[in-house]
Amino acid sequence: MIPQFNIDLHTHSEWSDGALSPAQLIARAKLAGVDRLALTDHDTIDGLENAHAAAGQLGMDLICGVEISALWRAQTIHVLGLWIDPDSTQLRANLALQTARRRDRMRQMCERLGKIGLPGARLLQTVECQAGVPTRTHLAAALVADGHVRTPADAFRRYLGEGKSAYRSAQWPPLQDVIDWIRSAGGRASLAHPMRYRVSSGARRRLISDFAIGGGAALEVVSGNNASQHVETCAELAVKFNLAGSVGSDFHDPKLPWNPLGRLAKLPARVKPLWGDLE
Ligand code: AMP
Ligand code: MN
Numbered sequence: 001m002i003p004q005f006n007i008d009l010h011t012h013s014e015w016s017d018g019a020l021s022p023a024q025l026i027a028r029a030k031l032a033g034v035d036r037l038a039l040t041d042h043d044t045i046d047g048l049e050n051a052h053a054a055a056g057q058l059g060m061d062l063i064c065g066v067e068i069s070a071l072w073r074a075q076t077i078h079v080l081g082l083w084i085d086p087d088s089t090q091l092r093a094n095l096a097l098q099t100a101r102r103r104d105r106m107r108q109m110c111e112r113l114g115k116i117g118l119p120g121a122r123l124l125q126t127v128e129c130q131a132g133v134p135t136r137t138h139l140a141a142a143l144v145a146d147g148h149v150r151t152p153a154d155a156f157r158r159y160l161g162e163g164k165s166a167y168r169s170a171q172w173p174p175l176q177d178v179i180d181w182i183r184s185a186g187g188r189a190s191l192a193h194p195m196r197y198r199v200s201s202g203a204r205r206r207l208i209s210d211f212a213i214g215g216g217a218a219l220e221v222v223s224g225n226n227a228s229q230h231v232e233t234c235a236e237l238a239v240k241f242n243l244a245g246s247v248g249s250d251f252h253d254p255k256l257p258w259n260p261l262g263r264l265a266k267l268p269a270r271v272k273p274l275w276g277d278l279e
C-alpha cells in the first residue's frame with residue numbers, strides 16, 4: 001500500500017482567531033504526526049512569513065493558505081484558498097479590504113452590545129488592542145474576560161451567533177469574486193465545512209453547484225470532528241459535482257478538544273484528493 005501523507009489543510013494561528021503563533025502551531029502539528037500543513041487564517045495571510053520560517057526549521061511541508069469570508073445569496077460562506085502565492089498583489093489588496101470590513105463590523109457589533117447595556121466601547125477597545133484580524137472569537141473572549149458570560153460558547157449563544165442580538169454580517173464580497181482572487185493567486189479554492197451553513201439541503205446543493213461552475217476546486221469533505229455521516233454526504237456531493245476533496249481540522253486552540261491536530265478521518269477513496277497531482 002502507498003503510505004498516505006498526514007495532511008491538514010485548515011488551521012488557524014493568532015494572526016486571526018487561533019491561540020497559537022504559527023511556530024507553536026507547526027511544532028504542535030509536527031508532534032501530532034502531521035507532515036503537510038496549511039495555515040488558513042481568516043482573511044489574512046500575514047502569518048505565513050513566520051509559518052514559513054518555522055516550517056523550514058522543523059521540516060514541515062507548509063502550504064500557503066487563507067480562509068476567506070464571502071457571501072452567497074446573503075449567506076456567509078468560508079472559502080479556503082490553498083497553494084496560493086502569498087506575494088500576489090491582487091490577493092493582498094483584496095485581503096486588506098477584508099480587514100477593513102472586519103474592523104467596521106466589529107465596531108457595529110460593539111455598538112449593538114452598547115445598546116443592550118453592555119460596555120460596547122470598552123469591549124471594542126479590548127478587541128482592537130489585539131494583533132491580527134478581529135473576529136467574533138476575539139469579541140467572545142472579551143465578553144468572557146469582562147464577566148458578562150461564562151464561556152465563549154455562551155457569548156455566541158446569547159449575543160454573537162447568527163441572528164442573535166449583537167450579530168452583524170459584514171459586506172463580504174460575492175463567492176465568485178473570492179474564487180477568482182484565489183485562482184488569480186495561483187491557488188485552489190475549497191469550500192470550507194459545507195455542512196455547517198444553516199441552509200436547506202437543496203440550497204446546499206445549489207451553493208456547491210455554483211461553487212463548482214464558478215471555478216471552485218474542492219469540498220472540505222473531512223472537516224474537524226465532522227460526524228461520519230457528514231463525511232459520507234460531502235463525499236457524495238463532491239463526486240456529484242465533480243469536485244476534489246480536502247481535509248482539515250479547523251484547529252484553533254489546544255484548549256478546544258473537538259478538533260485536534262493529526263487525527264483526521266481519511267478522505268473516502270471515491271473522492272479525488274485535492275493534493276493528488278502534487279505527490
Ligand atoms: P467571524 O469570522 O468573525 O464571523 O467569526 C467566526 C469564528 O467564530 C469561527 O471561525 C469560529 O472560530 C468562531 N465560532 C463560531 N461559532 C462559534 C461558537 N458557537 N462557539 C465558539 N466559537 C464559534
Ligand atoms: Mn475561526
Ligand code: MN
Nearest residue numbers: 067078192193
Ligand atoms: Mn470557517
Ligand code: MN
Nearest residue numbers: 010012067250
Ligand atoms: Mn476555519
